[in-house]
Amino acid sequence: MAHVELTDLSKTFGAFQALQDISLHIEKGEFCALLGPSGCGKSTLLRLIAGLEDVTSGEIRINGRDVTDMEPADRKIAMVFQSYALYPHMTVAENIAFSLEAAGMPKAPRLARAAEVAKTLQLDHLLNRRPALLSGGQRQRVAIGRALVRDPEVFLFDEPLSNLDAMLRVQMRMELSSLHHDLAATMIYVTHDQVEAMTMADRIVVMDQGRIRQIGAPMALYAHPADRFVAAFIGSPSMNFLPGTITGTGAQLTLDLGRAAKPFTLTPRGQSAAKGPADLGIRPEHATLTAPDATDATLPARIRLVERLGNQTLVHLETAAGPFTLQGPGDLPAKPGDQTALSFDPSRAHVFGPDGKAI
Amino acid sequence: MSMALRPRRVRRGEYLVAAICVGMITIMIWPIVMSFLASIKPPDEASRPPPHYLPQSLSLENYRSILTYHAGLAVYVGNSLAVAGLTIVFCLVLSVPAGYGLARFDIPGKEVIFLILLASMMLPFQALLVPLYLLFSHIGLTASKLGLAILHTMLQLPFSIYLMRNSFEGIPKEMEEAAVVDGATSLFTLRRIFLPLVMPGMVTVALFAFITSWNEFLGALILMNDEKQFTVPIMMTGVSSGNFGSVNWGGLQASVIVSILPCLIIYLLLQRYYMTGLLSGAVK
Ligand SMILES: Nc1ncnc2c1ncn2[C@@H]1O[C@H](COP(=O)(O)OP(=O)(O)O)[C@@H](O)[C@H]1O
Ligand SMILES: [Mg+2]
Numbered sequence: 122m123a124h125v126e127l128t129d130l131s132k133t134f135g136a137f138q139a140l141q142d143i144s145l146h147i148e149k150g151e152f153c154a155l156l157g158p159s160g161c162g163k164s165t166l167l168r169l170i171a172g173l174e175d176v177t178s179g180e181i182r183i184n185g186r187d188v189t190d191m192e193p194a195d196r197k198i199a200m201v202f203q204s205y206a207l208y209p210h211m212t213v214a215e216n217i218a219f220s221l222e223a224a225g226m227p228k229a230p231r232l233a234r235a236a237e238v239a240k241t242l243q244l245d246h247l248l249n250r251r252p253a254l255l256s257g258g259q260r261q262r263v264a265i266g267r268a269l270v271r272d273p274e275v276f277l278f279d280e281p282l283s284n285l286d287a288m289l290r291v292q293m294r295m296e297l298s299s300l301h302h303d304l305a306a307t308m309i310y311v312t313h314d315q316v317e318a319m320t321m322a323d324r325i326v327v328m329d330q331g332r333i334r335q336i337g338a339p340m341a342l343y344a345h346p347a348d349r350f351v352a353a354f355i356g357s358p359s360m361n362f363l364p365g366t367i368t369g370t371g372a373q374l375t376l377d378l379g380r381a382a383k384p385f386t387l388t389p390r391g392q393s394a395a396k397g398p399a400d401l402g403i404r405p406e407h408a409t410l411t412a413p414d415a416t417d418a419t420l421p422a423r424i425r426l427v428e429r430l431g432n433q434t435l436v437h438l439e440t441a442a443g444p445f446t447l448q449g450p451g452d453l454p455a456k457p458g459d460q461t462a463l464s465f466d467p468s469r470a471h472v473f474g475p476d477g478k479a480i
Numbered sequence: 481m482s483m484a485l486r487p488r489r490v491r492r493g494e495y496l497v498a499a500i501c502v503g504m505i506t507i508m509i510w511p512i513v514m515s516f517l518a519s520i521k522p523p524d525e526a527s528r529p530p531p532h533y534l535p536q537s538l539s540l541e542n543y544r545s546i547l548t549y550h551a552g553l554a555v556y557v558g559n560s561l562a563v564a565g566l567t568i569v570f571c572l573v574l575s576v577p578a579g580y581g582l583a584r585f586d587i588p589g590k591e592v593i594f595l596i597l598l599a600s601m602m603l604p605f606q607a608l609l610v611p612l613y614l615l616f617s618h619i620g621l622t623a624s625k626l627g628l629a630i631l632h633t634m635l636q637l638p639f640s641i642y643l644m645r646n647s648f649e650g651i652p653k654e655m656e657e658a659a660v661v662d663g664a665t666s667l668f669t670l671r672r673i674f675l676p677l678v679m680p681g682m683v684t685v686a687l688f689a690f691i692t693s694w695n696e697f698l699g700a701l702i703l704m705n706d707e708k709q710f711t712v713p714i715m716m717t718g719v720s721s722g723n724f725g726s727v728n729w730g731g732l733q734a735s736v737i738v739s740i741l742p743c744l745i746i747y748l749l750l751q752r753y754y755m756t757g758l759l760s761g762a763v764k
Contacts, residue, residue: 173657194663206654210676220662222672267662 122185124149124307125170125275130179132165132331139165140331143179147309147324152301154318155311156354157328163311164203166328167277170309171200184274199268200277203284205260207252207267213239214248217266238270258289265300276308282317294320315355319343327351345390349477352402358435360471361408363401363420363442367472367480370394374472374480376401381441382420387467394472394480402471405448410436410455411464418462420445427455438463512740519543519733526730527722542734546719549731551708553738556715559625560694561742563711566629567693568686571640574633575685579644580674584656594645601638606698613702623706631703632693640685647681648674683753691743712739 123146130143140162147153155163168174170181172193181189188196199220207216214235215222221231239245242262252260261281268276281297282290298321301308312318318325319339327334327342327350335347339355346352352360368384369375374394376385378401385401411418422438422445434453438445438461445463455461472480514533518526522539525532547553582590612631613622621627651674659669675682697713704710710718716735722728 171661173660193661198661200658200661202654202658204652204654206652206658208655208658208673219659219664219672223659223662223664223668267658271662 123147124151124184125309126180126182127166127170128180128182130166130169130181131177132162132169132174133177138331140169143333145326145333145336147307149307150305152298152308152310152321152323154322154325155309155328156315156318156325157313157334158354159313161328162331163313163328164279167200167279167309167311170275171198171277172196173200197274198277199271199273199275201264201268201279201281203280205252205264205284207260207263209252212249212251213244213255213263213266216252216263217270219267220271234270235266238266241269242266257285258293261285261293265297269304274307276306278308278310280312281310282312283314290317297321315357319355325355327354345479346402346471347479349400349402349473349479352471352473352479356404358405358446358448361403361405361445362473363403363440363445365399365401365442367394367396367399370396376472378420378442383418385419385465385467385470387470387472389472389480394474398475399480400473401465402473403445403465404469405435405446407466407469408445408447409464409466410447410449410453410461413460413462415462415464417464419465420463422461422463424455424457424459424461427457512737515733515736518729519737521730523728523730526733527726527728542730543738545731546715546735546738549715549719551710553715553735555708556710556712557738557742559709560711560713563625563629563632563700564690564693566625567632567636568689570629570633571636571685571689572682574637575640575644576675576678576682578641579646579648579678579681580670582641582645583648594641597638597641605635609699609702612699616703622703623709624703625709628700628703628711629693631699632689632696635696635699636689636692639688643685643688644678644681647678651677680753683750687746687750690746694739694743 125145125147127143127145130140131138132140143166145153155166157163165174169176170183172188172191176189179189180187183196183198208219211219214232217238218226218231218235221234226234236245236248239248242265244259244262244266247255247259252263255263261284264281278297282293285293294317297310301321310317310321322339324336325339325342326336329350335342335351337345342351342355346355349362353362363378365376365378365385367374368377369386370389370393372388373386374389376387376399378385413421420440420442422440424436425439425444426437428435428437429451432451434449434451434455436447436449436453436455438447440463447463449455474480517533517535518531519542520538520540521535521542522537523541523545525536526542581587582594587593616622616627616631621630655673656669659673664672695713696711697717700711701714701717704714712735716732716739719735720728720732722731
C-alpha cells in the first residue's frame with residue numbers, strides 16, 4: 122500500500138481547470154518532487170494534499186486513511202511554505218512550539234521539545250530571537266523546525282529554497298537531503314527548479330498545465346523522457362531539437378535533417394514510428410565536434426560563440442537545421458567563426474513525433 | 481556600504497524640506513502657544529484690549545476658576561473620560577470582528593456592505609441629529625453617558641472598520657494557513673496570531689475614537705441636557721461666556737490647554753505601538 126495515494130484528482134477554480142486527472146502513488150519514505158513551470162498547478166496539488174483547498178473530484182489517502190474531506194490538522198501532515206510564514210511576534214522557540222501550544226501542551230514541555238528540534242537544526246543559540254533578526258537560511262530552518270516538531274506522516278514543501286541565494290540553496294539542498302535520510306519520512310517537494318528535483322528526489326513528477334506529463338526516477342527522466350516537454354524541462358543547458366523527416370522505419374529509424382546533413386540512423390525505443398516530420402533531440406553533452414569531412418560528421422555547423430566555464434565549455438553553433446548548443450570539456454578546441462561539424466551518438470539521441478511523444 | 485561610511489553631505493533639497501516642515505509645525509503650534517500664554521495671564525489682562533503676546537504678569541487664576549466652575553472641572557473631565565472610554569471599547573468591540581470578517585471571509589456582497597458603511601461617512605452628522613435625538617429619547621438614551629458614547633461610536637465606526645479591515649488584510653494569508661495546518665482553531669488563531677499582529681491598527685482605532693469623542697461638541701450639547709452630565713467641550717463654552725456678553729478669554733484658554741493635555745498624553749503613551757515593521761521577518 123502506498124503511503125500517499127492520489128486518485129483521479131481534479132481541481133477547478135470557477136471555470137479554470139487547475140488540475141486534471143492526477144493519479145499518483147507515493148511510497149513510505151519516498152522523496153517525491155513535483156516539478157513543472159510556474160502556474161502548472163504544483164502548489165495547488167500540494168494544497169489539496171494539505172487540505173488547504175477542497176478537491177473538486179477524486180480521492181486522497183494518506184497511510185490508507187481517506188483524508189479527502191478531513192481538516193488539515195487531522196491529516197498528520199506538516200507544510201513548509203514558500204514564504205516560510207513565520208509568526209513575527211513570536212520567538213524562534215514559540216514559532217517551533219506553536220502546533221504543540223495549539224494542541225494544548227503546557228509551556229515547559231513544549232518549549233523543551235522545541236529546544237530539542239532546534240538543536241537538530243543548529244538553531245539552539247537563536248531560540249529567543251524574533252524572525253526579523255534572522256538570516257534567510259535561519260528563517261528557512263525555523264520553518265522546517267515548525268514542521269519537524271509535529272512528527273508528521275508526510276512533509277509538504279512548497280518551493281522552500283526559492284527565496285535563498287544560490288550558495289545557500291546548494292547548502293540547504295544537502296541539508297534537506299540528509300534530513301530526509303535521517304528521518305526516513307515521506308516528503309513531497311514542489312519546485313520549478315529541475316536541479317533541485319534531480320539532486321534531491323527519489324522520484325520526479327513532471328507537471329504541465331494541470332496534468333502529469335511523466336513520473337520517474339531522476340536519471341530515468343533524463344535518459345528516457347516520454348515527450349518533448351519533459352525532454353526540454355529536464356537537463357541544463359536544455360536539449361537541442363532539430364526538425365527533420367523520418368524517411369525509413371522498422372528496426373532502424375532513418376532521419377533526414379535537410380540537404381546539408383547526412384541521414385542519421387538510430388534504434389527507436391518509444392512508440393512505433395511513421396514516415397513524416399519528426400524532431401531529433403540531442404542533449405548538449407551528447408554531441409561532439411568533428412571535421413566537416415569526417416565519416417562521423419552528421420551536420421555541418423559554424424561556431425557562433427564559445428563560453429568557457431573552466432570545467433566545461435559551451436559552444437553555440439549555427440546549422441542548416443537551426444541553432445545548436447554543445448557542451449564539451451573545459452579545454453575543447455573551438456573558436457568563433459570556425460567551420461566544423463556535429464557528430465551525434467545514436468544511442469543517446471531522441472526522436473519526437475509530431476504529437477511531441479518520444480519515438 | 482561605502483556610501484554609508486562616507487560623511488553625508490546635506491543637499492539643498494533637504495534644507496528645503498526641513499524648512500517646509502518647520503514652517504508647518506510653527507503654523508500648527510502657534511495657536512497652542514498663544515492659548516497657553518493667554519491662559520497664564522491674570523483674567524482681566526487676558527481680556528484687555530489691545531492684546532499682548534507675552535503676559536505682563538503671571539497668574540494661575542484662570543486655571544483656579546475653571547477648577548471650580550459650576551460642578552467643577554473634575555466632574556466634566558470625568559464625564560468626558562467615561563464617554564471616551566466607552567467609545568473606545570465600543571469601537572474596538574465592533575470594528576475588530578467586522579474588519580476580520582471583511583478581510584478574511586468570503587461573505588456574499590461584502591464589498592457592497594463595505595461601500596455602504598463607508599458612504600455613511602459622507603452624510604453630514606448634523607442632518608442626523610434631530611432624528612437621532614428623537615430615537616434616543618424614545619429609548620431613554622438622552623442625558624446618559626452611554627447614549628453619548630453610542631453616538632460617538634456611530635461617528636467613528638466606519639473609519640474604524642476601514643482601518644481594521646486594512647490591518648487584517650496586511651497579514652499574509654500563508655500565516656493563517658500555517659496556523660491551520662498546525663492545528664490551531666480559528667479562535668486560537670485570532671487570539672494568538674491575528675490580534676497581536678493588528679495591535680497597531682487597534683491602537684490607532686482607540687486613539688482616533690478617543691480624540692473624536694473627547695472633542696465632539698454638537699452631539700454632546702444636544703443629548704446632555706443635565707449640567708452634571710456635561711462634557712469638557714460644553715463646559716468650555718460655558719466658561720467662555722463671561723459677564724454681560726463679554727468673552728472670558730483667560731478661562732477659555734485655560735480650558736483649551738486642559739483639554740489638549742489628555743490627547744497629548746494618550747498619543748505619547750500609545751506612540752510606541754505604532755512601531756513599523758512588526759510584520760517584517762514573517763515572510764521572505
Ligand atoms: N485560489 C485560486 N483561484 C483562482 N485561480 C487559482 C487559485 N489558485 C491558483 N490558481 C491558478 O491555478 C494555476 C496553478 O497555480 P499554482 O498551483 O499556484 O501553480 P504553481 O505552483 O505550479 O506555480 C494558476 O494558473 C493560478 O492562477
Ligand atoms: Mg507555486
